[in-house]
Each structure stands twice: as C-alpha cells, then as structure tokens.
Amino acid sequence: MNVEDICIIKRDGKRENFSAHKISNAIGKAFTATGLNDQEALIDEITRRVINHFQEPTIGVEAIQDLVETELMKVQPEVAKKYIIYRQWRNTERDRKTQIKHIMDGIVAIDKNDVNLSNANMSSHTPAGQMMTFASEVTKDYTYKYLLPKPYAEAHQLGDIHIHDLDYYPTKTTTCIQYDLDDLFERGFHTKNGSIRTPQSIQSYATLATIIFQTNQNEQHGGQAIPAFDFFMAKGVLKTYQKAVASTLSFYLEMKGCALNEKEALELVRQQLHTILPDAQVIAALQEALQSRHCDISETELTHILDKAYQQTRKDTHQAMEGFIHNLNTMHSRGGNQVVFSSINYGTDTSAEGRMVIEELLNATIEGLGTRGEVPVFPIQIFKIKDGVSYSEADYRRAMEDFEAAMDGKVAFEAPNFDLFLKACRTTAKALFPNFMFLDTPFNKHEAWRADDPKRYRYELATMGCRTRVFENLNGEKTSLGRGNLSFTTMNLPRLAIEARRKAEQLLNEGQTTDVESTARSLFLESVHRMASFIAEQLYARYQYQRTALARQFPFMMGNDVWKGGGKLNPNDEVGDVLNQGTLGIGFIGGHNAMVALYGQGHGHNQKAWQTLYDAVLEMNKVADEYKAKYHLNYSILATPAEGLSGRFTKIDQKKYGIIPGVNDRDYYVNSFHVDVKEPITIVEKTKCEAPFHALTRGGHITYVELDGEAKKNIKAIAKIVKVMHDEGIGYGSINHPVDTCHNCGYKGVIYDKCPICRSENILRMRRITGYLTGDLSSWNSAKRAEEHDRVKHG
Structure with missing residues (x-):
C-alpha cells in the first residue's frame, strides 16, 4: 500500500495525510528520554515495521501508537516504557x-x-x-x-x-507559620493601613491575636498557629488586673479624701503587684506604699479591693476568650467564606495569669457559639502534656481514686496544672478539642528546656493544623517559633505496593507465596526509596523557586519578622536564605492499602505487614537524611493528612489497575500509617500499633481513637485514653466522638436519624475530618464522607 494514500483519523475525528516523520519523531523522543542517542537507523527500521502493519487506507492515531508500542517492545523494552509513559x-x-x-x-x-x-x-x-x-x-x-x-x-x-x-x-508562598506573639506584642507591628502598639489589656491581646491570624493568612495557604497561647496572653491578664486594681483603688481613696489619681495609682500598682494572686507580704508592701503617700487604707479594705479586681479580671478574661473563639469562627481571611486555619497550643504556663487564660478558654469552648452553644470549629486547640507540669503518674492515680472529687477541685495535686488537664479532658468530651501533645515523648523533648526558665515555651514543641510539626532545625534554633513548613508532596504508597507485587509474581511465576511476598517486599522498599528521592528533588526545585520571591510579596510576614529573619530584608530583596529554616515534607498515604496489596492484610494485626510498613517509613527517613546532608535543608517525613487526595489517588488507580479487593475498592485510601478505619481494634492495640510511626514522621503525625456514645458523660474514659497515649509514646493524639445538635430545638447528644425531642431531621453533625472539624458532613467531599461512614468505634 502506498503510504501517500493513507489517511489518518485524529482523535477529534478530523482527517489528515499520513506523515512517517511524525512516527519517527515520537520514537526518537522516547530513545532520547532513555539516554540513547544516535539511533537513527534503528528508529527508521521501527518506523518501517509500523507502516508495514497498515492494512486499510484509513487508520486512527491510537492504533498507530499501539503498533509503535508493540514494535518498541520487541527491540527496546526500556524505550517502550518511556514511550508508554509519555503517551x-x-x-x-x-x-x-x-x-x-x-x-x-x-x-x-x-x-x-x-x-x-x-x-x-x-x-x-x-x-x-x-x-x-x-x-x-x-x-x-x-x-x-x-x-x-x-x-x-x-x-x-x-x-x-x-x-x-x-x-x-x-x-511562591510557604505553607504555614507559628507566631512568636510575645515578640510581636512587645515590638508592635504594622499592617497595610497603620501600626499597632503594644496592647494593654487581655481583650486587646486576644483581639490583636485574631488580627494577626487574619492578616497573615492572606500571605500563606496553610495553617497558622500560636505555640504558647497561655504564656503570650498571661501578660494581658496581669495588665487588666493592675488596671482594675488602680481604677477601684483611686476611686475608693478619692472618696476618703486622698488625692491619688488613676494614673498615679496604676504606676504604683505596677511597681508593687506582679501577680494576680499577691500574698500577704506583697499586700502589706502595697499598703505601706499607699500610706507613704498619705493614703490611709486598712488591710481589710485593700484585700477587698484586690478580690474585686481579681473577679473583674476573670470576667474580662472569659469575655476575651469568648470573643477570640467567636472571631476565629466568623472572621473571614480570604474569599470563599474561609475562616483562618488557626491553631493554639497551651497547658504549661503555671503562673496564675496563664492558668486563668487556660481555664477561661476551656470554659468558653464548652459554652460554644451562639445562643445554642454550637461546637466551635476553630481554633484547633492543643493541650501540652508535660510531666511535672500538667501531668504526673501520682496525680493520675489520685484522680482515679475519686474522679468526681478530682473534677470538683477537692483533690490536691503535685503537678501545678494537672487540674487543668482534667478540665481539658472535660472540654474534649464536650467539644472534641483540645487534642493532646506529649512533650516528654523522647523525640518531642528539648535539651534546653528548664522549669525555671520564664521563656521555656521556646523549647516546647507546638503543632498546627491537622498535624504539621516544625521543631528540629539545621539552620537555626531548634524551636517552633517563627518557622513553618515550606511545602510538602505525597507519594502514592498503594501504587508502589501494587507494582511490586505484580512484578514479583511475574519474576517468580508460580513460586511459593512466601517467596513472592519476600521479593515483593524488597521491590517495594526499593521503590519507596526511589520515590522519596524523586520527591526530595521536586521539593528542592520548588524551594529554589520560592527563594526568588520578593519580601514585598509578604509585607506582614516578612515586614514584621513573623517569619524569623524576614525583618532584615528590604522590600525588593529576594527572601532567599530566610526560608532555609522552614521544613520540606515528604509525605505518604495509604499505608494500610499498600500492605493489603503485598500481603492480603493490613498492618493492624499482621506483623509482617506492620514491619514492612515501618521499614518503608524508615527508607523515607534515610532519604530525608541524605537530602539534609546534600542541600542542608530541613527535610522531614510527613504522615499526610489527606482530604481531597484520599479520593484522587484511588480514582486514578482504579482506572489504571481495575478494582483490587481490599486495596482500592473503596472511595478513599486510608490516611498515612493509620490502621484501617474499618478494622475492629481496641484503643490500646491501635495506639501501640501506630505509636512507633510517630518517631519516624517528624514532619507531622496524629493518632486518633473513635468513641461511640456521648463522651461528655464519661470524662474519666478520656483521661484514661490520654494516659495510654502518654505511656505508649504517642507524639500527638486526638479523641473523636459524635457531636450532634438539632437546629430546630437545640438538643445536643448522639442523634441517629431524627431528633429525639422534636423529631426534626435538620441536624448539625460535627465530625473530625483530617485533624480539624467541619460544620456539617454535607460539606465533605465524597471520599471523606465514605471514610467517615466506615469508621468503627474503638473499644
């Protein structure tokens, strides 16, 4: 057949004259991509073979490409693979x-x-x-x-x-940031429309914190976090108390004929009162100072004034925390009705002021939003568990002996904030937050932490969003403050396992199952290492691109030194090395699904599967260490929190491989190293299974347990679960349980189909999605709705 007479039918149905050059050009690109050059003779020969297959005067593009693949496989299988991938x-x-x-x-x-x-x-x-x-x-x-x-x-x-x-x-923006609020508040900061001076009351401290959240959210795409909310707000509580004392004192003394105005009173109070709980010696010193100014006041009168000021300060602090929560759930940071992806960490400030912040924050969280007390979605709250500060084994035993008395404040504890830990458990039982961060897990400890350091929070790990962890640092201080994640990329772990199993079966043909599994395991681990290296290079390429951003693109974050080092830049300077304290995350998803592809079972109860998944994450860490040395950047392994991705990979793999039972036969892949959401497993078993992975995923991780029924009726169970997490070496954990509210009558509880009071079907169903909450299941994508439906309760 004369090739000049052949007509090509294109994909859109159009026809054009045949061109042998197009075939040889495509084949040539595949050879070049494989590293084979100067192969013109072989390329021409393959092109002729393809043309020799033509039987009809018309042929489709796809048919020609099928013939090219067939001929390439005969002479150059590696080139054929490149051609197939390109196609x-x-x-x-x-x-x-x-x-x-x-x-x-x-x-x-x-x-x-x-x-x-x-x-x-x-x-x-x-x-x-x-x-x-x-x-x-x-x-x-x-x-x-x-x-x-x-x-x-x-x-x-x-x-x-x-x-x-x-x-x-x-x-070119980065993902997220953790704020050094103390630095921002003390220096003041500027926005597009003006400068903000140091706040002077707890209400101002809380309000400015929300403004900082809102402003910086427009310069990043991920979460924002306050790493030591209690420490940072404590100064505002003290200032509020001092003002309340001065105001009441000057009014009272004026009535007694003493000419001490409020400004003078405030100056005197600030000199004498450095805590909201002054002891008798401090009160006596204040009384003496007043008397030296010819202001006669008795100890009883002064104590009464201080008590009144304390009560007013608690009320103001509660209102400030209430406003903080309401603002973060209503104040939009971007188009699309998005509120700030906000997180706050707290629990270790033992000062009276810091404790008041924690207590009133927890109370405001329990009260919730609006007239019906809806559970607040933001901020994500993280309570820090620190031995000797907010937790101790002895205190736990005391609390368990008489839990009701402990919750009522009738039991004395040795750890100064253990009572706040119990209140955090009560709040979690009602509002799903706070989650719990375990500072004494070996990989979360900081060697510089000292109990008597007033700024010890600098050395306490904090987290943000679902699980983002920024702590270790090759290029500066090991801290969470003033740093964040630069970017992260996730590998499709189930795909690597599917390919490894299939290749092992081809190599061994009818080999023993154990031999096939062993070979598949080796191939899988090799592919994980290669893919992690590929991702590490991609992250570096993105980092190189991010470095070229100008400081003026981030006027708040760089201009106010929010991202540490940014304050030294001029507006037209490239951000460059200022970003090198951020982290680059190599993520993964579908550990369970990958293990089913290799072994037919997940890692929840199969030791071989567990060890293989653990070794796979070890391989990722080897790559992270290699690239830390290669580029001197903070590479880390991230247990990816997949929202949209959990369904995206699955759909692609279903199309590529068909439906593989237990692997990709659902709408989602299971998150990171988590045990299958459908697998029956106890709380202790799940915690023990997942805890070792936390040490390997220092870019971020979380372990959650799923409870049935109304957790608010069993706060003791929450405390027991937190202890299990503490003892097993969990880095960051959360406790899920259903929180339902009837829109019509306001009833709260576990609601199945209809409200038990008014029979309404208009129900707000609060559930945790990937570490943060959403207002209603109906706003979740199909993959996450399917996952939530499949979740079993952990007994």
Whole structure:
C-alpha cells in the first residue's frame, strides 16, 4: 500500500495525510528520554515495521501508537516504557483540556461535586467561593503547563505523587507559620493601613491575636498557629488586673479624701503587684506604699479591693476568650467564606495569669457559639502534656481514686496544672478539642528546656493544623517559633505496593507465596526509596523557586519578622536564605492499602505487614537524611493528612489497575500509617500499633481513637485514653466522638436519624475530618464522607 494514500483519523475525528516523520519523531523522543542517542537507523527500521502493519487506507492515531508500542517492545523494552509513559501523560493532558470546561461548568452550576467540596472550610457555592474555585483550577493548569518541570508534572498528573497546594505554586508562598506573639506584642507591628502598639489589656491581646491570624493568612495557604497561647496572653491578664486594681483603688481613696489619681495609682500598682494572686507580704508592701503617700487604707479594705479586681479580671478574661473563639469562627481571611486555619497550643504556663487564660478558654469552648452553644470549629486547640507540669503518674492515680472529687477541685495535686488537664479532658468530651501533645515523648523533648526558665515555651514543641510539626532545625534554633513548613508532596504508597507485587509474581511465576511476598517486599522498599528521592528533588526545585520571591510579596510576614529573619530584608530583596529554616515534607498515604496489596492484610494485626510498613517509613527517613546532608535543608517525613487526595489517588488507580479487593475498592485510601478505619481494634492495640510511626514522621503525625456514645458523660474514659497515649509514646493524639445538635430545638447528644425531642431531621453533625472539624458532613467531599461512614468505634 502506498503510504501517500493513507489517511489518518485524529482523535477529534478530523482527517489528515499520513506523515512517517511524525512516527519517527515520537520514537526518537522516547530513545532520547532513555539516554540513547544516535539511533537513527534503528528508529527508521521501527518506523518501517509500523507502516508495514497498515492494512486499510484509513487508520486512527491510537492504533498507530499501539503498533509503535508493540514494535518498541520487541527491540527496546526500556524505550517502550518511556514511550508508554509519555503517551499516557499526553492523554492525560488532552483529557484535562476537555475536563477544565466540565469543571468550570460544575462551578457555575454549584454542583455538589469533589471540586466544589475539595476544601471543607470553604463555602464554594458563594460568589467569592466560586471565584476562589475558578482561580484555583485555572492556576493549577497554569502551573502544570508553565512552572512545573515536566517529570514532576507527569508524576503528579499520572498519580505517582501529589504536589500539594499547586494553585498557590505561582505565588511562591510557604505553607504555614507559628507566631512568636510575645515578640510581636512587645515590638508592635504594622499592617497595610497603620501600626499597632503594644496592647494593654487581655481583650486587646486576644483581639490583636485574631488580627494577626487574619492578616497573615492572606500571605500563606496553610495553617497558622500560636505555640504558647497561655504564656503570650498571661501578660494581658496581669495588665487588666493592675488596671482594675488602680481604677477601684483611686476611686475608693478619692472618696476618703486622698488625692491619688488613676494614673498615679496604676504606676504604683505596677511597681508593687506582679501577680494576680499577691500574698500577704506583697499586700502589706502595697499598703505601706499607699500610706507613704498619705493614703490611709486598712488591710481589710485593700484585700477587698484586690478580690474585686481579681473577679473583674476573670470576667474580662472569659469575655476575651469568648470573643477570640467567636472571631476565629466568623472572621473571614480570604474569599470563599474561609475562616483562618488557626491553631493554639497551651497547658504549661503555671503562673496564675496563664492558668486563668487556660481555664477561661476551656470554659468558653464548652459554652460554644451562639445562643445554642454550637461546637466551635476553630481554633484547633492543643493541650501540652508535660510531666511535672500538667501531668504526673501520682496525680493520675489520685484522680482515679475519686474522679468526681478530682473534677470538683477537692483533690490536691503535685503537678501545678494537672487540674487543668482534667478540665481539658472535660472540654474534649464536650467539644472534641483540645487534642493532646506529649512533650516528654523522647523525640518531642528539648535539651534546653528548664522549669525555671520564664521563656521555656521556646523549647516546647507546638503543632498546627491537622498535624504539621516544625521543631528540629539545621539552620537555626531548634524551636517552633517563627518557622513553618515550606511545602510538602505525597507519594502514592498503594501504587508502589501494587507494582511490586505484580512484578514479583511475574519474576517468580508460580513460586511459593512466601517467596513472592519476600521479593515483593524488597521491590517495594526499593521503590519507596526511589520515590522519596524523586520527591526530595521536586521539593528542592520548588524551594529554589520560592527563594526568588520578593519580601514585598509578604509585607506582614516578612515586614514584621513573623517569619524569623524576614525583618532584615528590604522590600525588593529576594527572601532567599530566610526560608532555609522552614521544613520540606515528604509525605505518604495509604499505608494500610499498600500492605493489603503485598500481603492480603493490613498492618493492624499482621506483623509482617506492620514491619514492612515501618521499614518503608524508615527508607523515607534515610532519604530525608541524605537530602539534609546534600542541600542542608530541613527535610522531614510527613504522615499526610489527606482530604481531597484520599479520593484522587484511588480514582486514578482504579482506572489504571481495575478494582483490587481490599486495596482500592473503596472511595478513599486510608490516611498515612493509620490502621484501617474499618478494622475492629481496641484503643490500646491501635495506639501501640501506630505509636512507633510517630518517631519516624517528624514532619507531622496524629493518632486518633473513635468513641461511640456521648463522651461528655464519661470524662474519666478520656483521661484514661490520654494516659495510654502518654505511656505508649504517642507524639500527638486526638479523641473523636459524635457531636450532634438539632437546629430546630437545640438538643445536643448522639442523634441517629431524627431528633429525639422534636423529631426534626435538620441536624448539625460535627465530625473530625483530617485533624480539624467541619460544620456539617454535607460539606465533605465524597471520599471523606465514605471514610467517615466506615469508621468503627474503638473499644
């Protein structure tokens, strides 16, 4: 057949004359990609073989490409693989061009689909939400085409990896930050419209904290955190107390004929009172100072004034904490009705002022939002467990002997904040927060921490968002303050396991099961190492791009030295090395699914599976160590908190491999190293199974347990669970339980189909998604709804 007479049918149905050059050009690219050059003779021969297969005067593009694959496999299998990957990527690119219009149509029609529900913290059906979603999808497309190096774009689109927050890639911003609020408050700070001076009351401290959250959220795409909320707010409590004492004192003395105005009284009070709980010696000194100014006041009168001021300070502190919580759940930081992704860490300030902050924050959290006390979604609250400060074994035993008395404050404890730990358990039982951070787990300890250091919080680990952990530091002080995550990318662990198992079966053909598993394990671990290295290079490429951002792109974060070192930059300076104290996260998802692919069982009760998953995460750590040495950057391993990703990988793998029972036959992959959400397992078993992985995932991790029934009726059980986590070496843990509220009558409790009081079906169902909450299950994407439905309760 004369090739000049052959007509090619393109994918869109159009016809064009055949060109042998197009075939040889495509084959040549595959040879070059494999590192084989100067192969023109072989390329021409393969092209002729392909043409010799033509039997009809018309042929489709896909049929030609099938013939090219067949001929390449005969002579150069490695080149064939490159050609297949390139072909698959090109198909994905073409599909995306048609998909983008479908996506836009869905946004316009506010369809209830996974694009519109990709972020449970955003109302995507509002005009601002639609604009955010439009922008996100278009910007991702721009990033694929023009910014990402081709190997990384291919790997992402084909589902080997997931580069998180691609829509923010062009902005060069970082993921998250932990604030040194004490520094910001003492220096003051500036925003676009003016400067803020040091606050002088607890209300101002709390309000400015929300303003800092709101302002900086517009310069980053991830979570924001306050690492020592109790320490930072304590000064505001003391200032409020001092003002209350001075105000009441000057008024009282004026009535007695003493000419001491409020300003003079405040100056005197600040000199004498450095705590809201002064002892008799301090009160006597204040009385003497007043008498030296010819202000006659008895000890009884002065004590009464101080008591009144204390009561007013507690009331003001409660209102400040109440306002703080309400603001963070109503104050939008971006378009799309998004509130700030905010977290606060607390629990170790033993001063009277810090303790008051913690206590009133917990009380305000229990009271909730609005007239019906809805559970607040933000801030994510983390209570720090520190031996000798907020916890002790002796105190735990005392509390368990008479738990009701302990909760009522009738038991004396040796750890100064153990009573606040119990109140934190009570709050968790009602409002799902706080979660618990364990500072004495070996990998969370800091060698510089001292109990008598007034700024010991600098050496206490804090976390943010679902689980982001920033602590160790190659390029500066080991601390959580003034640092954050730069970016993170997740590997598709189940895919690596599927490929390893299939290759092992091909190599051994009809070999023994144990031999196949052993070979598959080796292949799997090798592929994990390779993929982690691939991701490490991709993260470095993104870091190099982020470094080129100008300081003026982040006027609040850099201009106010929020990200430490940024304050030294001029507006037109590149941020450069200022970013090198951030972290680069190598993430993974689907550990359970991967183990089922290798062994037919997950790691929850199969020791071989558990050891293989543990060794896989060890391999990732080896890579992190290699790249720390190579680039002197803070690489770490992240137990990825997957929201949209949990379904994305699954859909791609179902299309690639078909349905594999137990591996990809659901709508989601199980998060990171977590035991399968459907697997029956006790609290102790789950905790013991997952705890060793926390030491290996220092970019962030969490272990949760799922309770049935109304936890608020069994606070003692919460305390027992926290002790198990403490004893087993958990780094960060949380306790999930259903929190339902009837919109019609306000009834709270576990509600199944209808409200037991008014029979309404209009129910607000609060559930934890990936470490943070959402207002309603209906705002979750399909994968996370399916996962929540499958979760078993841990007994």
